[in-house]
Amino acid sequence: QVQLVESGGGSVQSGGSLRLSCAASGLKFGSYCVGWVRAGSVGIASLDTGAYTSYHESVKGRFTISRDNDKNTFYLQMNDLKPEDTAMYYCVVDGEHAKCNGGYRRLTRYDYWGRGTQVTVSS
DSSP, rough: EEEEEOOOOEEEEOOOOOEEEEESSSSSSGGGGEEEETTTEEEEEHHHHHHOOOOEETTTTEEEEEEEETTTEEEEOOSSSOOGOEEEEEEEEEESSSOTTGGGGGGGGOOOEEEOOOEEEEO
8 A cells, every 4th residue: 555644834924844764564655656646736836856856836946856766755855935835835746757747747647745844944
């Protein structure tokens, strides 16, 4: 059974940083497209096996998605956080494709979702 578990959420002040982690079990995600989704409905970042990344305009230049295949974990480094970044963040994995065709937008591709981790940014 595939499980994705997020961690690293919390409360920070505007301008602060957080790093979200997503640990996968039951699946070696190193062969697949992975991503992060905000509030369950807004794709914000994706990363394919060729290290190609794609970001929502609202986080470009502030957030960085990365992966450590040896640890079967991927990350979202969030810098210069703003109050509008406040949301539940979900890690997601496309269990079929190595490429993230359509970039961060195409949420329907993702087969596996974590339960989410809350990020709260105060002004």
